[in-house]
Amino acid sequence: MKKCIYARCKKSIPDDAAFCPYCGRKQLHEPAKKKRRNRPKGTGSVYKLAGDRQKPWYAVYQGKSTGQTYATRAEAEAALEHMVGAVHPDLYAYTLEDVYNAWSDIAFRDMGRASMRGYKLCWSYVPDSVRRLRAADVRTDDFQQVIDALQAEGKSDSTAAHVKALYSHLCQWMIQRDIIGTNYSQFIKIQKTQRRPIDVFTTEEVAKINALASQGDSSERLTQAAMLTMIFLFTGMRISEIFTLQTANVHPEADPPYIQGGVKTEAGRNRVIPIYNRVLPFFRFFHSRADGPLLISGYDGRQTANGWRSNDYKAMLEYLGIPYKVPHNTRKTLATNAAQAGMDQMALLKLMGWADVAVANKYYIAPTAAYLAAEMDKLHAWDSKLDKG
Numbered sequence: 001m002k003k004c005i006y007a008r009c010k011k012s013i014p015d016d017a018a019f020c021p022y023c024g025r026k027q028l029h030e031p032a033k034k035k036r037r038n039r040p041k042g043t044g045s046v047y048k049l050a051g052d053r054q055k056p057w058y059a060v061y062q063g064k065s066t067g068q069t070y071a072t073r074a075e076a077e078a079a080l081e082h083m084v085g086a087v088h089p090d091l092y093a094y095t096l097e098d099v100y101n102a103w104s105d106i107a108f109r110d111m112g113r114a115s116m117r118g119y120k121l122c123w124s125y126v127p128d129s130v131r132r133l134r135a136a137d138v139r140t141d142d143f144q145q146v147i148d149a150l151q152a153e154g155k156s157d158s159t160a161a162h163v164k165a166l167y168s169h170l171c172q173w174m175i176q177r178d179i180i181g182t183n184y185s186q187f188i189k190i191q192k193t194q195r196r197p198i199d200v201f202t203t204e205e206v207a208k209i210n211a212l213a214s215q216g217d218s219s220e221r222l223t224q225a226a227m228l229t230m231i232f233l234f235t236g237m238r239i240s241e242i243f244t245l246q247t248a249n250v251h252p253e254a255d256p257p258y259i260q261g262g263v264k265t266e267a268g269r270n271r272v273i274p275i276y277n278r279v280l281p282f283f284r285f286f287h288s289r290a291d292g293p294l295l296i297s298g299y300d301g302r303q304t305a306n307g308w309r310s311n312d313y314k315a316m317l318e319y320l321g322i323p324y325k326v327p328h329n330t331r332k333t334l335a336t337n338a339a340q341a342g343m344d345q346m347a348l349l350k351l352m353g354w355a356d357v358a359v360a361n362k363y364y365i366a367p368t369a370a371y372l373a374a375e376m377d378k379l380h381a382w383d384s385k386l387d388k389g
Helices: 073-085 096-110 113-124 140-152 157-176 203-215 221-235 277-289 305-320 328-340 345-352 357-364 369-388
Strands: 045-048 057-061 064-070 258-261 271-274
Touching: 045 073, 057 073, 064 073, 096 113, 096 157, 113 157, 140 157, 203 221, 203 277, 203 305, 221 277, 221 305, 221 328, 271 345, 328 345
Parallel strands: none
Antiparallel strands: 045 057, 057 064, 258 271
């Protein structure tokens, strides 16, 4: 026999009785629910949100949430533990766009305008759907899709590589702050696409530019833009090199006349470039009018590389009916014509500022079919012997 569990009854009842025959009370003990321990003070909290939700659990630390909700309490606890262990828990809820803004605020301080513009362009390729993702959740696959989409649109391998490099910088920023533990950019694969053909100015196009530069009104901006373009075509200098060329480094009256300048690579810095006779009058024109430390101060139009490229240079090509080519193609034009004319290889390397002729062959020199045919004619002596056999 056992006693009824009801304190006011306590009558003896059979051991197997489910209910007391005297008071009617159920005799099964319901174990008390185990009370969950509260988290230690200062380590954050986990809440269950009201309503019928697939992911009702929510974690908060020092007034900052983890940025998402969870299906189970255990998942929320795990996320909270990671957040508490981070050096900067307030960054845990950052989106990828927040990370980019924070990274660029620091990185852009000591960065040149050209590099800054390049990173901004790369960021513009990242869709909003990826920018809005919580940064801690962005993985290789997310950016792999961005890269694949760019290459499907026909963007170059170089563009894809620059976008990958940007993601690498963002990963490094997050690793330093314990938001993630791996640089996921290292796993991105860039497909090798067919290289675009080297685009150079034709002889007819150069003749048009030369005619405007030589015969046009020198007070007109388009004429002066043509003069500058001819200087590019016969020096092989980069646009940044011409627009930073010191007046003191231009020697149009020397014997022989020459300039000394160049940037970017060790082989290209401060190289000596003879001034070709055809463009000597143009150098003298700008040199005589320069009123500042730079040769470009003698030019009446836009005196920055970007302004000149997008305005004066573009307008000049449109005026002459020449399809647009970037100013860097003037450098490729000189390299191609110098190589086809048989210029000594060492002289060409020094003139262009290259350390290796492989760079020239891969990126700059585009021999014409006529040149290659003429070179093939040099096989005549060997070919003539075949009939004698």
